[in-house]
Amino acid sequence: MADHVDRILEQWKAEKPDLDVSPMAIIGRLSRAALAVDARLANTFARYGLDASSFDVLATLLRSGAPYRISPVELARDAMISTSAVAQRLNKLEARGLVSRQANPDDGRGTLVALTAAGRKLIETALLPHLETERAITASLTVEEKTLLAALLQRINDAARPLK
Amino acid sequence: MADHVDRILEQWKAEKPDLDVSPMAIIGRLSRAALAVDARLANTFARYGLDASSFDVLATLLRSGAPYRISPVELARDAMISTSAVAQRLNKLEARGLVSRQANPDDGRGTLVALTAAGRKLIETALLPHLETERAITASLTVEEKTLLAALLQRINDAARPLK
C-alpha cells in the first residue's frame, strides 16, 4: 500500500542514504491528510453556499448556546485569526443576513455578534451533512484507533506549538 | 490534559446532546496540528529566505537525484498545484538564481527545471535543520507510535480522497 509519501521517502533514501528522513513519514502524511480533509469538507460547505471560514463562524455561534451571541474578540481567539479578519468575515455574513451586530449593553466599546434566524437555520441544516462527511472520513477506524489517533495528534500539536 | 478541541466538544455536547460529534475530535485536531506544524516549519524555512512553497520545489529537485532536473508538469503533479502556479514559483526562484530553466532536448514543447549550484547549496544546507525541526516535533512518540500514526494518517488520507 505504498502512497506518495512512501515514494518520496524512497527518493530521499536513494539520494541521502545517511539521513534519517523518517519524521517525514508523519509530517508529510499529516500535511496531505489535512489538505485532503479540507477539500472534502469544502464540498459539503459549498452545498450551503459556505466556505470553511463562514462555517466556522456560524458553528462557533451555534455551539456557544442560546442566545447565540459572541464578541468579535472571542471569535478571533477561537479561530486564531486577527480581529480585522473577523470583521471582514462578519461583513460578508451580515450582508447575507446570517449574522447581526448589536452594541454590547455592558461595554460601550463592545459589539455582540448574533446568529439571525436565517443564520441559525442554515448552520443547523449544514451541520448534519458536515458531521456525516467527518464520520465517513473516520469510518474505517475502530473506536480504539480513533481514540489513539486523536491522542497522538494532540501530542504532535503540543510538540509543534512551542515556538511562535 | 484538555485542549481547545476538548472544550469545543463539550460545547457541542451541551448544545446538541443527541449529536455524535466524536469525529470532530480527530478532524479538529488534524487541522490544528497541521496548522501548528506548518507554522513551525515556516520558522526554519525563513532562516534561509524560503517559504514552504520554495522549499518544496527545491527539495523535490534535490531528491530527484542527479542531474537534479524536472519538468514543470512533474513539479505541479508533485505539489498538487496548477502548472501556472508552478511557473510563478519558478519565476521567483529563477530570479534569485536558485533554479534555471532549459529547453528539453527530447521534447520541443518541454522545459527542464534544474537546481543551480547556489540552489543546490541552499537546499542541502536548509535540509538538515528542517529535518531537525521535524524530528523535534515527533520526538515524544515512541517508534511504535510513530509507525502507527503514519499508518492511521494514511488511512485518513485515503478515506478523504474519493471526492474531488
Next chain:
DNA sequence: TATTGTTATACTCTATAACTATA
C-alpha cells in the same frame, strides 16, 4: 487534437496600520 508552458488577470484571504470610541 492533446500536451507543455507561460503570462495576464482576477479573486480570495489575510495582516498591518490608522483611526474612533470607550474603559
Next chain:
DNA sequence: TATAGTTATAGAGTATAACAATA
C-alpha cells in the same frame, strides 16, 4: 493607557483563461 472594533490598504498565493508552440 489599554482594549474593542472597524476600515483602508497592500501583500501573498492561487486558479482560470488565453495564448504560443510542439507532438
